[in-house]
Amino acid sequence: MSRPRIEFWHELASTYSYLSALRIEPLAEAAGCDVVWRPFLLGPIFKAQGWATSPFNLYPAKGRYMVRDIERIAAARGRTFRLPATFPAASLLASRLVIAAEEAVRPAVTKAIYVAEFEAGADIADRPMLETVLGDCRFDATAMLARADSAEVKAELRANTETAMTRGLFGAPTFVTADGELFWGDDRLEQALAWAAGKARC
């Protein structure tokens, strides 16, 4: 029998997606689940809801809270969160870059980008910065960035975003189990894995 699978829908500009990206692999392994990394863009989904930017910018009290919430959670996990000067970042290029990476290294590329963005405070719309991050991880940055501009990569990202919208996703991260259950938020990761592994039902 094949192992249960969980889809990890994440947005490269999302703070809570960053939290999940850094911990999903060991947790999924412990739960006996495989993870499918699915990057998508929240921008078009927010736009369809009538939002021109992140709710954290539209609602300042919520934005201030989010920063403190992430700081506390990151600290409890031994990380130091830093909000980039531009938030949310324009995540189109970084999202395409992740899709341009071979399946096996996607998680590593994704995590490296999140750490640069939310711990070093880098702007992930900055192509030379991404090149440096990739180089530091010993990836072929030039080839990967070239592939990021290809029609196939663009189409895959567009398809991901459309699928996300069709499935009713409205935020990130969202975990989707094989039976179609949605779990929204880093704080639902454990519950999603338990569900995927058949240890929770209702």
Added chain:
Amino acid sequence: MSRPRIEFWHELASTYSYLSALRIEPLAEAAGCDVVWRPFLLGPIFKAQGWATSPFNLYPAKGRYMVRDIERIAAARGRTFRLPATFPAASLLASRLVIAAEEAVRPAVTKAIYVAEFEAGADIADRPMLETVLGDCRFDATAMLARADSAEVKAELRANTETAMTRGLFGAPTFVTADGELFWGDDRLEQALAWAAGKARC
């Protein structure tokens, strides 16, 4: 030395507040914390953000998700959630009623109202229904409902709502510790208690 205290800010029409109301007492006791129950109205806060109703109605995908999320969580805790026909309820009377109750019985009255609302699907704007709920708990429903209409009770609810807004609350439940940290959502209850008890800092 006095025991650490946590303020439990809840809205009588809020599904996630219902989840917390049913579990905060044993969890707080285990953490060695006292709980101060602070009912408030989210309506004026939503209005100040430009929302005419709950975000769960404004954003249908989010509303559908919320129902499923609460169903799963309630089931995992041995409860059966039921969304009332009118959601969110007009919670003014129920909120005043809770404030009209003596301090010592406020939690019991609050929990009875939440169970009627989110497990029996009752409309908490319905005065005779509230009377029945109070009577079933052996409270003096007539006296309590009369006091709910008093100027002092109305003023206390208004003051609670103003304090909530001043402190930057934007949703419910929110837990506030003595050092002013906010923790939003039923899923932050354990973290808030650990913080209040001095077992988490950053």
